[in-house]
Amino acid sequence: xxxVTQLGSHVSxxxxxxxxxxxxxxxxxxxxxxxxxxxxxQGLQLLLKYTTGATLVKGINGFEAEFKKSETSxxxxxxxxxxxxxxxxxxxxSGGIQGAQKLVFGQGTRLTINP
Amino acid sequence: NAGVTxxxxxxxxxxxxxxxxxxxxxxxxxxMSWYRQDPGMGLRxxxxxxxxxxxxxxxxxxxYNVSRSTTEDFPLRLLxxxxxxxxxxxCASRREGGYSPLHFGNGTRLTVT
Numbered sequence: 001x002x003x004v005t006q007l008g009s010h011v012s013x014x015x016x017x018x019x020x021x022x023x024x025x026x027x028x029x030x031x032x033x034x035x036x037x038x039x040x041x042q043g044l045q046l047l048l049k050y051t052t053g054a055t056l057v058k059g060i061n062g063f064e065a066e067f068k069k070s071e072t073s074x075x076x077x078x079x080x081x082x083x084x085x086x087x088x089x090x091x092x093x094s095g096g097i098q099g100a101q102k103l104v105f106g107q108g109t110r111l112t113i114n115p
Numbered sequence: 116n117a118g119v120t121x122x123x124x125x126x127x128x129x130x131x132x133x134x135x136x137x138x139x140x141x142x143x144x145x146x147m148s149w150y151r152q153d154p155g156m157g158l159r160x161x162x163x164x165x166x167x168x169x170x171x172x173x174x175x176x177x178x179y180n181v182s183r184s185t186t187e188d189f190p191l192r193l194l195x196x197x198x199x200x201x202x203x204x205x206c207a208s209r210r211e212g213g214y215s216p217l218h219f220g221n222g223t224r225l226t227v228t
Contacts, residue, residue, distance in 0.1 A: 004157075006157075009155065032214055034216070036217075041221070041222075042221055042222075043119070043205055043207070043219030043220050043221050043222055044158075044205070044207075044217070044219045045219070046216035046217070049214065049216060051214040090157060090158065101146070101163055101165065101171070102160055102163070102173060102174075103148075103160070103217065104160075104174075105150075105157040105158040105159070106157050107155055107156060107157045108155075108157050
């Protein structure tokens, strides 16, 4: 079975500062990993994904994440925060192609950007 | 393309009432799913379908029924609503293949009193 833990339900940073949202996963098979973003009163949108290959993954809006198998982590970063980045972010894992039918989400991290 | 369309956007039910949450997608996606979102718990999978006529349970299926008679539609039925089912419900679809991203609807906010 797969599980996801997002460290910190709320993260607050200043505009222009580094954004770091933490995600650790558990999976008995090679995982597929995703980050989604949710803006108020909307559904979730894909930011980026890792399946196989390069461990540093670049997504939309300047976000990137690095898959670290030894640390079972998939942390999301952005070098310089923008006010429009304020949203809730979800890390998700599926058990590779075998467990692809059941995507498991973390609890979410609400990102606030201070002017 | 409209993407994934959910109706209604808001609904208030009394305990014991039944209702159906509608979900339709126009992207010809084989896979469709229902999640519920509760504060501090992220999204939890209720039911999913990998094609017309094929459905299976997710993490929290109790109290919910689904069917999939067409590729486009995947309704979620609450047979006897309970206050514990107060939540925001999201329908999502994707192409077959586990690395394909989910496309989400805008959600249905359900309150059971």
